[in-house]
Amino acid sequence: MQILFLGTSAGRPTKERNVTSIALSVHGHFNRFWLFDAGEGTQHRLLETKLKLNKLERIFITHLHGDHLYGLPGLLCSRSYFDGAGPLQIYGPTGIRDYIESAFRHSSAHLDYELEVTEIEAGRIIDEPEYQVEVAELDHRILSFGYRIVESPQSGKLDTGKLARLGVQPGPLYGKLKNGEDVTLPTGQMIHSAEVVGPTSPGRIVTILGDTRPCANADSLARVADLLVHEATFAGGMEEKANEYGHSTIIQAAQCASNAQAKKLVVTHFSSRFGEEDVARLVEDASSVFPDTVAAYDYLEVDVLKGNN
Template identity: 65%
Template sequence: MRIIFLGTSAGRPTKARNVTSIALKLPDPANGFWLIDCGEGTQHRLLSSKLKLNRLERILITHLHGDHIYGLPGLLTSRSYFDGAGPLQIYGPIGIRAYLEGVFEHSGVHLEYELDFIEIDSTGIIAQDDGFIVEAAPLEHRMPSYGYRITELPQPGHLDLTKLAELKVPPGPLYGRLKRGEDVKLAGGVIIRSSDVVGPSVPGRIVTILGDTKPCGNAVILAQGADLLVHEATFGAGMEEKAEAYGHSTVLQAAEIAAKAGVRQLLLTHFSSRFDDEAVEKLTADAQTIFPDTVAARDYLEIHVPRMGSNASSV
């Protein structure tokens, strides 16, 4: 599982940073990806990545400010030109359907695939499949804004190949059945129990991505124990009054949320355009005084989210 930042600026783009969009690359064998927010120019950023729009499965919109949604009409239209582009789900606050349908109506767009809208207005599970559970909760911003907690379901344990060889279990389909938790019978009538040759299940990973918000209780709840928290850091230390007025957070407030929630790693994003790269380094250093494992996102930064017991790394 990987996080790829396609835009890390707040409000408007800069020469170095586009406005907000994040891709979540799913682990094999799914081989697809999701988008969290889609600011103007997101599809241009995708052109410089290995991600293809026909592999896009879900879009999660945190809120309806333009720097988070103005890239949607163009991206969705371009997706029609990709072979194999199947149905696409869009999650977001109430109004996301009306916004897109209005644009499509007045611009004459006809998509070549099914678009499914899931508008949210409460706390709880909004999606669940064989691989993931997605939960949403409202944050505190100048308009309805949501955070998302994406939980990977536990994975089957590892096969004990040495023991399987000792029990004379032939490699092949029986291995798969055992790994899926099924007991099997060998040709001689011997029963091999899955629990005897498969290790304990591997905990799934948790990624929390918050929309624009000032510090609030739901931010901590959504991030509790997460492997990775992506939190906005629009303002620097000492700018708390401005952050409060605009419904945003400072870098120190983001670090405090990470510490309270007990996350493994904090990724800061959504930096005000007033901050250049040197200033962002200073902001990150400030946050690290509260939460040491803090990294500043930049456009095209790719972060591997490791399973428990391994170390995080960026590519």
């Protein structure tokens, strides 16, 4: 799993930062991917990466403010020009379907692939063998969601050395043992999977929050996450202004990571009032609350490692 930040500015773009969008590679290095939010210009940012729209499987919209979805209609239309663009699923708050349908109706747009739009409520919205996705409502000026992506447990490592000593050659039997099946050799000897496969390990957890004030649901979604992505629109000491606009300070983001016992925090969605030197100082302040804090910037790539090792 790997995250690529396509836009990291709040409200409006700057010369250095576009508005919000995050790509999550879930099936190998920059092959198939998911997109979280699609601010204006997202498809232009994608042109500078290895990501191709025909490999985009799902889009998750956190909320309906323009800096998080004004790039969606254009991106959807452009996807029709990519060979092999299969079905696409979009998840978002109530109103996302009407927004898309209105844009297409008034522009006479037509898609050459199947589009499924799901207006979500709190709870588990995806439950598949590889990944589960849970959502919860956050505390913003409008309905805003956070997403918790949980990778299924990973089977243990196969002890190939022991198998070689037992006379088991690489091949189909390796796969069966890896999948938990016991096998019988031509000699009649039975090999038990538990004897040659290490213990199962928990899958990785990524939490991506929409715009929010500090709230219990943010902490819950971020619980023991290997990577937490949290907005940091304002600096520490600006809590009153952050609360007025439904946002968080970078210190509050760090407190969320600490409360949730997350492994790594990446902060994003910075107010345009902050230059790059300002952001560096903000991260220094936040690191006193949560040491493993990193400031996102456009095109930053972050590998999601279990336990951040």
